[in-house]
Amino acid sequence: MVIDFHAHAITKEYLDGLNSLGIDPLKADGFKVPDWSAKDHLSFMEEAGIDFSILSSPTPHLYNGDDEQSAKANRQVNKSLSVICKEYPNKFAFVATLPLPDVKGAIKEYKYAVEKLGAVGVKLTTNAFGLYLGDPAFDDFMSELNKNNALVIIHPQRAAEYPKTPITGSVAAIFEYPTDTTRAVLNMMANKIMTRYPNIKFVVPHTGSFLPYMLQRFKGVTQILANLNIMQKIDVDAEFKNIYFDIAGDPEPVALNMLLMVADKNKIVYGSDYPHSPAKVVVAKKQHLDNNEKYKELLKNIYKTNAKKLLKGTNK
Secondary structure (H helix, E strand, C coil): CCEEEEEECCCHHHHHHHHHHCCCHHHHHCCCCCCCCHHHHHHHHHHHCCCEEEEECCCCCCCCCCHHHHHHHHHHHHHHHHHHHHHCCCCEEEEEECCCCCHHHHHHHHHHHHHCCCCCEEEEECEECCEECCCHHHHHHHHHHHHCCCEEEEECCCCCCCCCCCCCCCCCCCCHHHHHHHHHHHHHHHCCHHHHCCCCEEEECHHHCCHHHHHHHHHHHHHHHHHCCCCCCCCHHHHHCCEEEECCCCHHHHHHHHHHHHCCHHHEEECCCECCCCHHHHHHHHHHHHCCHHHHHHHHHHHHHHHHHHHCCCCC
């Protein structure tokens, strides 16, 4: 059995939400939102050998500064995802999208999505309108997630402020996404989110982004700064060990090996990144991974065992 933790559903309601909030994906991320349908997704899963997918809405994040309008857009998306998952209960589950940084609105939508719509968790963007995961402003929201042993799938969102002429061009996926993921998780670690809220199961995308490199630097520099009383002491290992990772993107030939140097093999799950990664590309990468003898035993954990641990306590 193969469970996919990084798969996007692009419903009409999501596209309507972008339009109603005045958000242009081309301006925000440098590329158009790909076409998607549940039928196409199921065909892709069959071809790729994926048995079950956790659907999430993609970026751009549905928030424009208007709490009421943004909450309405997120509600419609969650309802649409719920309908799809009820139609194909043996193939799909979904994580809810929330109107952060509106904490009260996010808590309200989280409860509604889980209790009324059957969401198995939430998708959180690395930053919401420029406010990063780990910020104390989100503490009440994190406390609510912690009380409910929530599953949180993190997805990169382009930084609210970035160079006017990015070195990799206008497309955020090349560099801005892994950078923002790393920035958010380091901020969470610095604010002790994983140890203060130990019941939340966080899934970090794209084989950990730049975290395999940054971990030792973060550990060393924070220790120096703590000794100089510039910042609080952080048990970096304790924060890091509570994180899960998906392998969406390009796990071979380097990224997965780097992640395994710092992460527990029992905290890694599969991610396809469909439809943002085209079906043929994902299938080819997965077949290559499946045929790599080096990962034969590891893939049993990644595809099924670790995934089931993450879903434990949800309605799936």
